[in-house]
Amino acid sequence: MALLDIRGLQTWFDTRAGTVKAVNGVNLSIQPGETLALVGESGSGKSVTAYSVLRLIEAAGGRIAGGEVLFKGTDLLKLDAAGIRAVRGNRIAMIFQEPLSALNPVQSIGTQIVEALRLHRDIGLRAARERAVELLELVRMPSPRERAEEFPHRLSGGMRQRAMIAIALACEPELLIADEPTTALDVTTQAQILALLRELQQRLGMAMLLITHDLGVVAEIADRVAVMYAGRVVEEGAVGALFDRPAHPYTRGLLDAVRIEALPPGSRLPEIPGIVPSLLDLPPGCAFAPRCGRASAICQAELPALRAIGVGRRHACCHPHLEPVPA
Amino acid sequence: MSAPLLELRGLVKHFPAGAGTVRAVDDVSLHVAPGETLGLVGESGCGKSTIARLVMRIYQPSAGSILFDGAELARADRARMQMVFQDPFASLNPRETIGRILEQPLLVHRRGDAAERRDRVAALLQRVGLRPELAQRYPHELSGGQRQRVGIARALILHPAMIVCDEAVSALDVSVRAQVLNLLLELREELGLTALFISHDLAVVRHMSDRVAVMYLGQLVEQADRDSLWHAPRHPYTRALIAAAPRLDPSAARTPRALLQGDLPSPIDPPPGCRFHPRCPLAQPRCRQEAPALRQVGAAQVACHFA
Numbered sequence: 001m002a003l004l005d006i007r008g009l010q011t012w013f014d015t016r017a018g019t020v021k022a023v024n025g026v027n028l029s030i031q032p033g034e035t036l037a038l039v040g041e042s043g044s045g046k047s048v049t050a051y052s053v054l055r056l057i058e059a060a061g062g063r064i065a066g067g068e069v070l071f072k073g074t075d076l077l078k079l080d081a082a083g084i085r086a087v088r089g090n091r092i093a094m095i096f097q098e099p100l101s102a103l104n105p106v107q108s109i110g111t112q113i114v115e116a117l118r119l120h121r122d123i124g125l126r127a128a129r130e131r132a133v134e135l136l137e138l139v140r141m142p143s144p145r146e147r148a149e150e151f152p153h154r155l156s157g158g159m160r161q162r163a164m165i166a167i168a169l170a171c172e173p174e175l176l177i178a179d180e181p182t183t184a185l186d187v188t189t190q191a192q193i194l195a196l197l198r199e200l201q202q203r204l205g206m207a208m209l210l211i212t213h214d215l216g217v218v219a220e221i222a223d224r225v226a227v228m229y230a231g232r233v234v235e236e237g238a239v240g241a242l243f244d245r246p247a248h249p250y251t252r253g254l255l256d257a258v259r260i261e262a263l264p265p266g267s268r269l270p271e272i273p274g275i276v277p278s279l280l281d282l283p284p285g286c287a288f289a290p291r292c293g294r295a296s297a298i299c300q301a302e303l304p305a306l307r308a309i310g311v312g313r314r315h316a317c318c319h320p321h322l323e324p325v326p327a
Numbered sequence: 328m329s330a331p332l333l334e335l336r337g338l339v340k341h342f343p344a345g346a347g348t349v350r351a352v353d354d355v356s357l358h359v360a361p362g363e364t365l366g367l368v369g370e371s372g373c374g375k376s377t378i379a380r381l382v383m384r385i386y387q388p389s390a391g392s393i394l395f396d397g398a399e400l401a402r403a404d405r406a407r408m409q410m411v412f413q414d415p416f417a418s419l420n421p422r423e424t425i426g427r428i429l430e431q432p433l434l435v436h437r438r439g440d441a442a443e444r445r446d447r448v449a450a451l452l453q454r455v456g457l458r459p460e461l462a463q464r465y466p467h468e469l470s471g472g473q474r475q476r477v478g479i480a481r482a483l484i485l486h487p488a489m490i491v492c493d494e495a496v497s498a499l500d501v502s503v504r505a506q507v508l509n510l511l512l513e514l515r516e517e518l519g520l521t522a523l524f525i526s527h528d529l530a531v532v533r534h535m536s537d538r539v540a541v542m543y544l545g546q547l548v549e550q551a552d553r554d555s556l557w558h559a560p561r562h563p564y565t566r567a568l569i570a571a572a573p574r575l576d577p578s579a580a581r582t583p584r585a586l587l588q589g590d591l592p593s594p595i596d597p598p599p600g601c602r603f604h605p606r607c608p609l610a611q612p613r614c615r616q617e618a619p620a621l622r623q624v625g626a627a628q629v630a631c632h633f634a
Contacts (some may be wrong), residue, residue, distance in 0.1 A: 041500035042471070075506040142589075156590040157371075186370035188587045191571035195586060203488065213500065216573025219580040239577045259575055260530050264514065265553055268533075271505035275470045 002029035006176055010035035011045075011052045012075035020279045021232035022048040022062065024231035027306065030175065035201060035208040038240075039215060041254075043276055044228040046211045050177050053209070054094060055084050061268065070208040071175070087260050089152055090120040093168035099160035103152040109136070109150030116170040122208070135166040140196060151220045165196070172204065176178035179211045192222050195208065215258050219243060224312065229253050230287035233306060237313040246318040247309060250288045331358035332521045333382065334406075337391035337624060342375050347595040351377040353545040354371060354391070354554060354622075359489070364515065364522040366530050366536030366553070368568070370590050372594050373542040375525045379493040382523065383410050396488075406436050409482035412440055413494035415474035419466040425452075425477055426462030432485050447484065455480045455510060472503035479510065487523040507536065541565050544594055544602040551627035561627050561634040564603050601631070609633050 011023040012252045025044040028034045038046045051057045053108050055076065069076045071092065076084060088094075096102040097280055106110055113132035117123055123131070129148075136144035139162040161181065169230060178197065182190040198221050201208050210222060218225050218239060226236040227248065235248040246252040256270040263269065274291040277283065283290060289299040296319065340352040352374040367375045382393060384400065393400040395408065412418040414417045419428055427450045433439060448458040455476040462606045466474055475495065482490050492511070496504045506527065508531070515522060523537045532539055533553045540550040549562040560566045563611065567587045574580040589606045592598055598605050604614040613632055621630045 088419060158590045164343050186591065187529075188370065188567060188571045190573070192584050192588075194573070196489075214573065215501075216575055216580075219575050219577040222572045240566060243575070254501055255575070257501045260534050263534065265534050265536075266511055268512065269505040271509055272502035273506075274473060274501065276500070 002070075003032045003034075003072060004028075004209070005070040006049070006053070007068045007070070008053070009049065009052055010065040011048050011057055011062050011067065012065045013062045015280075017281045019056075021231055021282070022279060023052060024212035024232055025068070026231075028226055028233065028236075029159045030207050030209060031206055032174065033201075033327075035210060035222045035223065036226060037210045037212060037218040037225045039212055039218050039225055041213060041276060042232075043279060045231040046149050046213075046228050047179055049228070050094075050179055050209060050211050053177065054088050054092060055079075062252065071088040087118070089116055089168075089173075090171045091173055092175045092177065093171065093173040094177040094288050095164050095168050099157070099164045099184075100152060101158060102164055105152055108151055109155070112163075113148075113170050114165050116167050116268075120171045127207075131170070132166075135170060136201070138169065139163075141166070156189075157185055158192060158256045161185065161189075161193050161247055161276065162196070164275045165193075165200070167206070169200065169239070175207045175209065177209045177211070180213070181210070181214070182217060183214070190217075191288075197221060215243075215255060220260075230282060231279060232287070233314075234288065234316040234317065236306070241313060245322055247290075247296050247313070247315040247322050249292050249319070249321065252321055276287070286316075288324050329360055331394075331515065332360040332361045332363075332396055333523070335378070335382075336394065338378070338381060338388055339390035340374075340381055340386055341389045342593055349594050350545050350597055351594060352381065354595075355542075355545075355547055356391075357540060357547070357550075359521055359523060361521055362515045362519055363490075363537045364524050366532035366539040367525045367542060368527065368532045368539060369524060369542035370527060370568075370591060372544065372591055374545040374594075375542050376493055376544075377524065379410065379491050379525055382491055383408065395537055398411070406432075407488045409485065409487040411478050411490060411492045411495045411615045412480045414498050415471065415478040416466060418478060419474060419481075421466055423465070424462060425464055425466070425469070428466075428477065429462070429481055432481065435558050436485060438485070451480045451484055456484075456506075456513075464570055470503075471499055471591065472506060475499060475503075475507050476510065479507070480540075483514065483518070483580040489521070489523070490503075491523045491525070493525045494527065495524075496531065497528070511535065512626065529572060541568065544597050546602060547628075547630060548603065549627055549631075550627045555626040558634065559625075559627075561624055562603075562608050562631050563607050566624075567606075571620070 009026040010024055013020040024037045026049055040046045044072050064077055110132045111134055114128040119129045128318040133144050133148055141162050142146050182193050222239050225242055226233045229250050235251045245256055253272040260261055272291055277287055285300040285302050286304050289295040298318050304318050306316045308314050335355055335357045338352055338355045341348040369375050381388055383405045395404045426448055430444050433444045452459050457476050496507050526532050536553050539553050539556045541548050544565050549565045570584050587606050600612040600616050601619050604610040619632045623627045624634050
């Protein structure tokens, strides 16, 4: 059984201008111990999908309009407030892009780990403090015992991200949701944090849902990848296969646009024409059709369903770049 | 070699910070030849944006000088040197229409009459790939890519000789990033622009530049033509920057590689000797005491005792 199974998720925001269908029918599953990257550009719905899993979306002014989020068979969308609180930070933990705004500025790092532990575990204060230092050691915080006493503003960006990972790991979650965990970091620090996440994930055997806009980060760390566009998954597959043979024209366009190193310097870059459509006013057919060089009449008329093209490979395109591979 | 259009000589910018001093830029010398694009790359706090602001006369240097077209940079050069900012939303006045924003520099510099200004704005909007009707719109009505096109149009409206692009595509989604980089490449070619192209992304800098300068904690550590720098980096920091960039090939991405340890030190109290020594895999006792000078090594200028 999948650890997490998202079925037909719809998350909408009611605004004065109309209903923004930020996530509109997303199906995804994550196996235990697996890293799934959810990749897309701004407004694709990748972060809203992640926030919906932990039901953090109402606070952001959205509502879950349909679907199921099954965590080991339990629908998280049906839990009451106490039920979802018992899952958050415990069996499913989350780390964010900007640790400085996610951490409590007036508590030491150590205290914040202790709090996360004692919220979900029956553990004494002294034991929790010891455990906090162990967790800081686990995330390779330099001088962990001293750092436990530090406040977030005293730490560097990389150390803050390590502290947030330590808090998230306090209760040994089965699933870690990482929302752009390295986007705010410098490239040399990003490489350290990605190496750390990869190591921790293997050591602890937890699954990870990684939200990112950066295909380089996906290549570094994910087992599988799902590409989102305008609130839907348009392609999904193992990282190697999807990077080698992208089927959806959008996936191919994204990969071409970032493979800048392969081009002669100063040459024209392959671009995807046009802009992302407004989620208030989506075209009736495929949302990518207006920007797609392969689009035909059928693309404007009907929304392509996600179809399987082999083991673990799916795409939602009427004119994909490869013929279906027999399963 | 022709005389440089822009030249920085021993440029220093310090900011007071409580008890200490932020040594944002510490003795940087650079030059950009007419028609050339110099890329400036480095991580946060390396001083690259401070250099952009010094060149644009937003800051005054603490020491050293900036020469433009052979003479000390002066107020009158403002029209000939223009800047494209990272965040087009923060750099466009939200209460003015796009047309008004673009017309402003023409008004300030008293160029043309009302009809000529309107024509120039319309022609430039078209040139950067926007419909002229957008002149009636406000910045919030535009997408990020459209706003950055407006930012580029504003930088070009006075026919500058040089543009300074400070992280001009860093806030854009990848599909839009390629569009904006292509536009910059076309315009540079068409208008014969000289450019200072600043970014944290070495791959983008290499694509856009003829030569590349790498900064670390307020100082230049290496400078070379783009191909030498990319294929044969000499400074250990340049090598680390190239190694740390995420690779787009999943099988290559999984091979182990040497990563820099530690974090960037604070520019308030930079390490003595070579500023990179606490993180450098090659550091020797000498590096702790003696700051290496920038010297010619093969095709590059490198500030390392062991390059």
